[in-house]
Amino acid sequence: MCVVFSFLFGLSLMHKKMEFPFPDEVLEHIFSFIQSDKDRNSVSMVCKSWYEIERWCRRKVFVGNCYAVSPRMVSRRFPEFRSIELKGKPHFADFNLVPDGWGGYVFPWIVEMAGAFPWLEEIKLKRMVVTDESLELIAKSFKKVKVLVLSSCEGFSTDGLGAIAASCKNLEELDLVDCEVDDLSGHWLSHFPESYTSLVSLNISCLVSDEVSFSALERLVGRCTNLRTLRLNRAVPLDKVADILRRAPQLVEFGTGTYAAELRPDVYSDLAGAFSSCKELKSLSGFWDVVPDYLPAIYPVCSKLTSLNLSYATIQSPELIKLVSHCPNLQRLLVLDYIEDSGLEALASSCKDLQELRVFPSDPYGVEPNVSLTERGLVAVSSGCPKLMSVLYFCRQMSNEALVTIAKNRPNFTRFRLCIIEPRTADYLTHEPLDVGFGAIVQYCKELQRLSLSGLLTDRVFEYIGKYAKKLEMLSVAFAGDSDLGLHHVLSGCESLRKLEIRDCPFGDKALLANAARLETMRSLWMSSCAVSFGACKLLGQKMPRLNVEVIDERGPPDSRPESCPVDKLYIYRTIAGPRFDMPPFVWTMEDDPSLLLS
Amino acid sequence: METEKDLNLEATELRLGLPGTSNESAKNTTHRSNKRALPEQPMSANIDTASKNCDQETAQHTKAQVVGWPPIRSYRKNCLQPKKSEAEMSGIYVKVSMDGAPYLRKIDLKVVKGYPELLKALEDMFKFKAGEYSEREGYNGSEFVPTYEDKDGDWMLVGDVPWEMFTSCCKKLRIMKGSEARGLGCVV
16 A cells, blocks of 8 residues: 555645646545545545545445434545445443343435435445344335445344345345344245346354244255355255255355254265355354364365354364364464364464464363363464464463563464453463563564453553553453553553443543543543543533543443542543444533533 | 643653553552552453462452453354354253163263264163164174164164264163164164
8 A cells, every 4th residue: 555655645735736736536536546445535635626526426435433423424424335344333332241231223314315425335234233123124115225235233134134125126245244123034045036046155154933934945056046145054964065065066255054954964964065165165163063074075075165164153172173183274263272282283383374263262261271272373373373463362371471472473473362361361471460471462562453451460561561562453451450650651652543442440530531532532432441530521521522422331320429420331442423422321422611511 | 621630641652661660640650560460350261270279269250250251253253152162061852762761861862972972872871782783784693783863754774874963963861672773773
């Protein structure tokens, strides 16, 4: 992108100096090569005429926080967009820290766009509340919609999906990723008319009902010859998989349903045969309730696999080792900690192309470790996999020594998320805090964009982070630090920080108020169970009109307690839309003018 | 701003010196100068049995679940926990009856890993000998024949189907004796 920028910079200088600047069409054509949102925003700031030209030709709009701007503002500025991506709730909502009803409703956006943008082609939503009413309105208003991606959304049922299926004749992608859907039954699939054949990608893996309309599914798969991605839900039995695969041998990405069945040779050979006929398969997922004897059925496709999601597969290390040793081209692996250190060592020697690894806990609430998965596994992959860039790792013990080794092995990490399951766990060898270990991570991994901390940590780790993590964009902190100094180091040092989420840390008013201006350069800050007082929240709200300072407190109105009392949860985000009006009773936005304090 | 003065900006001067050399609050130094974890801090999860027996430690380690910790999504928790712990905690216990015996017994099919062990366990339990199994003739050389009731309610000869399949469909076992047994043994 640097090359593009130099070019654009030069172009803008020329444009300003010339008596007859480039015609708009030329600039528009040049801008059409600029896809990334960040670059488009930069282009629009060069000068007024570039702002104007750019806004008319922006086709993809990305709104990282649906409350940062209003639907009307977006539609006014970008009259010709075709694709919109919206994000609602803060990330910690994934772990039930954001109470139900907080917000993130998509309906007002759909209403705004329904009138003005009938040609809308793509709608991508993340952590938003989507009702059946919204889905019905989408179905009614956007006849050209091709892509509907709902990621971590909730609030709708399969009735809403039925409306989409019935009306959206041009739909190519329907992707439900980790949504909470009121799954009334599988009959909504039969709402796709028999004449409908454009499906390219269907992901229904999060649907929980036991009822699936198999015949509708099979017919749909059979007639949509462009289908590339199909992720089934757990209800689809294993003996149906062969039928489905035979109808779609062109599949590139496939997710099974339950991977368990009575062991029968005919079912097995059917399945193995069906997998063998899929010559394009690169990604597999699903694998609920795995019966290990059925795993070899996928061996024929393993050598081409680049992505494997076994994070629901409760199979033990020896079977996992056998499986990954068949997959030399694996780039992405999601797996449970049943893989153990030995499995990760095997992974490190078989899968040299590995870029992303996520290891989830099989027994997150157990006190004693139930598997032999320790820091050794992570050290092994960091040493053996030269392309490893992104890690999410749950374990029960860690040492500074291991973290330093990992950091030195893999300076190319861009995402490092470590979760030591017991809060405030010290280095198990030295009983010291893990400051030095995480310090090494930020020092050596200069391209680090995302970091999640855990274990016993003092203010020192934040000193390291503030000093070294200059490219860090997102930081997650829990049960760490000693004082406001910790927060101050991060807010004052991390120049690229956009999202900061903190829980159960002794951070209070001082650092927040001292770095108030910095908050306007970030997307958002979440702090829960910390030590920020109501008084400081009010002050921040008053001083910073371009921030929404939301106090979330289910105990009752914060002004019913002394001002020095810490608030339960605090969500601060920059916005040009002013305070929102769709808040539930337990959310208060701190007003600019103290006399207008909302309650 | 007043707050900046309070913050003691000198403290933000980055120094990688020894802990405890700055004039930070006592609270901070306790963390830094102790090499061992403080007693009130939970130790790492690799606790040995000795400390597990200590009341104070167990009080901290009984899992009063912290909301949203560890940070995993609910659908992941739902998929895992019921299946695994069910499988781990409860074995596959089936009733075993023997013709003529006054009371029934129970056997855990998870503990015996296959047919030979199952037959040995049954033989020990009821003090009999089962005879030689063959696919063609069933159990030869004994008046006792092990049978089981399957999911469909039919009485089947033990040994005909693969072990995994057997454990998943066996509802109860019955050791048949005498002429009834001979009849069953001859059925293919």
